[in-house]
Amino acid sequence: MRIDDKLIKRRRGAQAIMWSVFRSASLINAAALGIICIFLFVNGLPAITWEFLSQPPRDSMTAGGILPCIIGTVILSVGSMLVSFPLGVGTAIYLNEYARPGKTVRLIRLGIANLAGVPSVVFGLFGLAFFVTFLGMGVSILSGVLTLAILVLPVIIGTAEEALKSVPSTYREASLGLGATKWQTIRMVVLPAALPGMLTGAILGLSRAAGETAAIMFTAAVFFAPKLPTSIFSDVMALPYHIYVLATAGTEIEKTRPLQYGTALVLIALVLGMNLIAIIYRAKLQRKR
Amino acid sequence: MAISRKLKDDLIRNLFLVTAMTSIIALGLIMVYLFLEGAPIFEHVSVGGFLFGNFWYPTADPPEFGILPMIVASIAVTVFSSIIAIPLGVMTALYLAEIATPRMRGVFKPLVELLAALPSVVIGFFGMVVVAPFLQETFDLNTGLNLLNASLMLAFMSVPTICSVSEDAIYAVPRELKEASLALGATHWETIRRVILPSSLSGVSTAIILGMSRAIGETMVVLMVAGGAAMIPTSIFSPLRPMPSSIAAEMAEAPFRSDHYHALFAIGVVLFLFTLVFNIIAQHIAEKHKQVGAATL
Numbered sequence: 001m002r003i004d005d006k007l008i009k010r011r012r013g014a015q016a017i018m019w020s021v022f023r024s025a026s027l028i029n030a031a032a033l034g035i036i037c038i039f040l041f042v043n044g045l046p047a048i049t050w051e052f053l054s055q056p057p058r059d060s061m062t063a064g065g066i067l068p069c070i071i072g073t074v075i076l077s078v079g080s081m082l083v084s085f086p087l088g089v090g091t092a093i094y095l096n097e098y099a100r101p102g103k104t105v106r107l108i109r110l111g112i113a114n115l116a117g118v119p120s121v122v123f124g125l126f127g128l129a130f131f132v133t134f135l136g137m138g139v140s141i142l143s144g145v146l147t148l149a150i151l152v153l154p155v156i157i158g159t160a161e162e163a164l165k166s167v168p169s170t171y172r173e174a175s176l177g178l179g180a181t182k183w184q185t186i187r188m189v190v191l192p193a194a195l196p197g198m199l200t201g202a203i204l205g206l207s208r209a210a211g212e213t214a215a216i217m218f219t220a221a222v223f224f225a226p227k228l229p230t231s232i233f234s235d236v237m238a239l240p241y242h243i244y245v246l247a248t249a250g251t252e253i254e255k256t257r258p259l260q261y262g263t264a265l266v267l268i269a270l271v272l273g274m275n276l277i278a279i280i281y282r283a284k285l286q287r288k289r
Numbered sequence: 290m291a292i293s294r295k296l297k298d299d300l301i302r303n304l305f306l307v308t309a310m311t312s313i314i315a316l317g318l319i320m321v322y323l324f325l326e327g328a329p330i331f332e333h334v335s336v337g338g339f340l341f342g343n344f345w346y347p348t349a350d351p352p353e354f355g356i357l358p359m360i361v362a363s364i365a366v367t368v369f370s371s372i373i374a375i376p377l378g379v380m381t382a383l384y385l386a387e388i389a390t391p392r393m394r395g396v397f398k399p400l401v402e403l404l405a406a407l408p409s410v411v412i413g414f415f416g417m418v419v420v421a422p423f424l425q426e427t428f429d430l431n432t433g434l435n436l437l438n439a440s441l442m443l444a445f446m447s448v449p450t451i452c453s454v455s456e457d458a459i460y461a462v463p464r465e466l467k468e469a470s471l472a473l474g475a476t477h478w479e480t481i482r483r484v485i486l487p488s489s490l491s492g493v494s495t496a497i498i499l500g501m502s503r504a505i506g507e508t509m510v511v512l513m514v515a516g517g518a519a520m521i522p523t524s525i526f527s528p529l530r531p532m533p534s535s536i537a538a539e540m541a542e543a544p545f546r547s548d549h550y551h552a553l554f555a556i557g558v559v560l561f562l563f564t565l566v567f568n569i570i571a572q573h574i575a576e577k578h579k580q581v582g583a584a585t586l
Binding site for chain 1: 385419557560
């Protein structure tokens with residue numbers, strides 16, 4: 001009996017030890033996120049002034065603000081979403097509403113899964129070879145938007161499919177039973193019910209596109225653009241690329257540190273803010289269900 | 290009337306089919322254009338000489354296009370970051386799926402998602418301004434931009450991938466298995482170790498491979514913190530230059546359609562093939578060992 005007690009104690013002890021190990025693993029992740037955010041917040045906040053947010057850089061980028069970068073990033077991410085959202089939702093509708101299991105579906109899924117795994121710098125190379133060179137769009141907003149659109153496509157498809165799956169099949173059956181065609185059912189019944197879920201995907205896609213650097217390096221972004229973009233064929237400045245350039249290639253890396261911190265803070269505020277909105281919105285949707 | 294309705298429906302169906310083909314077409318175009326722009330370099334250097342050449346002097350005369358140091362560097366950062374990321378990711382997944390109370394889960398899960406959302410350039414920046422000086426001082430090095438720094442930063446980029454995919458796998462373990470083990474008197478930890486982990490192993494392996502694929506393809510982090518020396522690393526403090534950082538750093542300087550330009554595309558091809566193989570292995574495992582109901586296990 002006493003041995004049994006000991007054994008049980010030991011087994012419980014092992015469990016308690018493992019539990020604290022697992023808990024600390026989670027805490028390490030949280031700490032990493034926290035440290036990066038707090039560090040950027042503390043160092044970046046002094047740089048954030050109205051001038052910083054509303055003026056272009058001056059004195060060869062050692063002073064002034066980041067307005068062109070903010071505008072560039074907004075244009076690139078919103079633009080890529082305008083292209084990617086319809087395509088992604090269309091794909092998800094096909095896969096979830098029309099397709100029957102078979103070769104075609106397997107091929108499409110293979111495409112999506114592998115597209116999701118392509119490194120962003122390879123997207124950049126592809127954008128350079130295809131959009132910039134072959135289609136002759138040059139280093140421009142258009143090239144960047146299209147490259148980013150392909151990059152975020154798997155994210156959009158994934159969330160859109162999830163949203164479609166969560167629409168109860170009774171909705172569809174009721175509509176089809178009333179004599180509606182498949183398309184009418186999708187347009188009037190399924191899509192309205194799935195739209196909120198799809199929007200979460202759009203927000204996540206926006207934030208992904210906003211933070212992306214390597215894909216726009218060769219396709220859209222430049223060190224310095226003297227004017228704000230005037231057409232979709234202009235090149236642009238973008239927040240992530242600005243951080244990279246200031247931190248590595250500038251002539252006065254130390255002198256521009258405050259600008260770098262400020263830009264990084266603006267970028268993570270933008271990206272994490274959008275993600276937070278998506279997370280809260282999704283939680284709300286799930287509670288409603 | 291009925292015919293036109295059907296016709297319209299068929300047309301729309303086909304429209305969606307075409308839309309759904311976008312991804313596979315995009316993937317195809319990526320392959321074609323990478324190969325088209327990469328292939329010309331092999332007029333000047335053999336495939337073997339390219340892959341296993343030790344020297345990368347693309348602008349010297351005569352130029353040398355050997356990318357072995359970059360391939361080794363890419364593998365090194367991937368392996369070292371995995372050593373950190375795999376335990377961290379899998380343990381976090383176990384915590385979220387098995388141990389955490391719903392409240393704690395509600396706190397930690399969004400945190401992991403936010404970690405995944407951090408732009409890589411920000412993580413690279415953090416590695417440059419905080420981790421690098423720290424390593425340099427602590428270990429008394431010439432530079433803090435090295436293999437260790439890159440691996441640490443990359444680890445935090447692949448943890449969220451590993452964590453969320455393995456969490457799904459752990460979640461999908463049939464309840465009956467877990468209950469049977471607990472009913473036999475096993476503790477919860479013993480159940481995790483002997484029942485839940487083994488039966489979710491395929492999902493967890495998929496997660497690990499996807500995480501590694503993420504690490505090998507990540508660009509901005511290695512570009513900013515790996516140090517950039519195109520030499521085969523000799524210690525964890527060696528500066529090194531993985532494939533993505535070569536492409537990103539040199540593309541701006543390489544004259545359009547020069548040998549250097551084509552060589553960078555050829556590196557892109559190699560990198561693409563690496564990640565493609567990783568992804569195909571991951572999909573293969575996921576499909577072959579699909580978790581099914583308790584009855585078939």
